Amino acid sequence: MRYAAAVHPGDPYIKASLRAFGETIFAEMSALAVRTGAINLGQGFPDTDGPSEVAEAAINAIRNGHNQYPPGPGILPLRQAVAQHQLDFYNLVYDPGTEVLITAGATEAIAASLLALCEPGDEVITFEPYYDSYAATIAMAQAKRRVITLRPPAPGNGGGDYTFDPQDLRNAVGPRTKAILLNSPHNPTGKVFTNEELQLVADLCIEHDLIAVTDEVYEHLVFSGTHIPLATLDGMRERTIVISSAGKTFSFTGWKIGWICAPPALLNAARTAKQFLTYVNGAPFQHAIVTALGLGPDYYRGFHDDMAAKRTLLCTGLEEAGFPTFWPAGTYFVTTDIRPFGTNDGKAFCLGLPEACGVVAVPNVVFYDNEEAGSHLIRFTFCKQDHVLNGAIERLKTLRQ
Ligand code: PMP
Numbered sequence: 001m002r003y004a005a006a007v008h009p010g011d012p013y014i015k016a017s018l019r020a021f022g023e024t025i026f027a028e029m030s031a032l033a034v035r036t037g038a039i040n041l042g043q044g045f046p047d048t049d050g051p052s053e054v055a056e057a058a059i060n061a062i063r064n065g066h067n068q069y070p071p072g073p074g075i076l077p078l079r080q081a082v083a084q085h086q087l088d089f090y091n092l093v094y095d096p097g098t099e100v101l102i103t104a105g106a107t108e109a110i111a112a113s114l115l116a117l118c119e120p121g122d123e124v125i126t127f128e129p130y131y132d133s134y135a136a137t138i139a140m141a142q143a144k145r146r147v148i149t150l151r152p153p154a155p156g157n158g159g160g161d162y163t164f165d166p167q168d169l170r171n172a173v174g175p176r177t178k179a180i181l182l183n184s185p186h187n188p189t190g191k192v193f194t195n196e197e198l199q200l201v202a203d204l205c206i207e208h209d210l211i212a213v214t215d216e217v218y219e220h221l222v223f224s225g226t227h228i229p230l231a232t233l234d235g236m237r238e239r240t241i242v243i244s245s246a247g248k249t250f251s252f253t254g255w256k257i258g259w260i261c262a263p264p265a266l267l268n269a270a271r272t273a274k275q276f277l278t279y280v281n282g283a284p285f286q287h288a289i290v291t292a293l294g295l296g297p298d299y300y301r302g303f304h305d306d307m308a309a310k311r312t313l314l315c316t317g318l319e320e321a322g323f324p325t326f327w328p329a330g331t332y333f334v335t336t337d338i339r340p341f342g343t344n345d346g347k348a349f350c351l352g353l354p355e356a357c358g359v360v361a362v363p364n365v366v367f368y369d370n371e372e373a374g375s376h377l378i379r380f381t382f383c384k385q386d387h388v389l390n391g392a393i394e395r396l397k398t399l400r401q
């Protein structure tokens with residue numbers, strides 16, 4: 001996860017454990033898009049807002065005076081709405097009083113959980129490529145990451161999903177392992193972990209008394225397979241910190257309203273850390289997300305179907321442009337192989353892409369410890385308007401000329 005252009009090795013003020021992280025790849029690549037005027041298919045944020053009634057609810061909340069600190073755990077109606085969501089979709093029962101916490105996005109939820117759980121030297125197991133905040137947060141918690149590499153399937157629609165060697169996961173568990181941090185649906189690969197894979201994670205957690213921290217921010221974007229929360233597996237609810245966020249599901253990524261569902265002792269641990277990170281955030285947006293979570297099944301279906309069509313549009317276009325494309329089972333990201341373009345250096349490829357054809361993508365290598373496994377892979381997002389995706393595809397098709 002060392003992105004050369006973003007590392008500040010000489011900066012005297014950054015402590016050693018954070019020095020390798022520099023600027024996040026998303027900020028770096030979005031700035032590149034702005035600077036060059038390129039079409040930004042790098043950072044995952046939609047270019048249209050979520051439902052207007054949800055935006056109106058935020059405006060009304062401001063007008064109605066919901067502008068001071070909300071209660072520490074989040075406003076009760078939102079905690080109730082989150083608990084209802086878990087019940088409706090997964091038959092998971094959480095008490096809004098003691099088992100739900102509202103956070104500043106999933107990012108803070110992950111940070112609060114790991115900061116609360118880990119003693120210095122504890123180990124956190126996660127899968128690579130990993131979402132960029134994981135490595136930095138594990139480092140801030142003075143813990144160590146142990147990564148399991150996900151390997152791409154055959155390219156093409158129906159090529160299958162990224163996989164891992166179960167033995168790699170078993171071997172990663174040791175005396176200092178504290179937690180398994182699992183992201184499914186997975187960014188950037190789009191992998192949706194299968195029941196069998198989740199059962200292996202669950203078995204290891206139970207056998208070795210580990211905590212599972214699950215990042216489920218793309219829970220409503222699954223195109224093939226099913227999203228199964230790890231907490232629904234036998235024996236897992238009591239040892240799982242479930243994390244999600246309104247940003248992706250309702251297309252308001254800038255509002256930063258996320259949540260944790262966990263049994264009281266685990267929730268209390270995360271809450272203890274969270275109090276001193278942000279204390280609270282986003283009072284009017286918390287009210288608006290109550291409205292969002294009340295939208296009903298048609299909303300989720302519409303959001304899913306819209307993204308499914310964009311997935312087909314972009315994946316087909318990338319294939320026509322000559323990229324071997326790993327059609328994602330979930331999320332709004334797709335990864336591709338750049339080797340047909342005569343290079344396996346994804347970093348250099350992405351840095352040159354705006355000039356080569358006016359498009360921004362993200363090099364997956366920054367999400368790997370094992371750089372060789374990810375150097376030839378790059379990620380595009382399809383959470384953009386169709387004309388933007390079509391424009392990017394036309395530009396990418398010029399690359400082969
Ligand atoms: N986890 C994953 C896998 C993500 O892709 C993101 C980016 N949205 C986050 C967590 C952070 O979510 P939030 O914006 O709610 O902090």
Ligand code: GLN
Pocket residue numbers: 024026027042043044045187
């Ligand atoms: N989750 C978004 C992505 O993967 C980016 C969010 C961020 O910039 N932190 O592109």
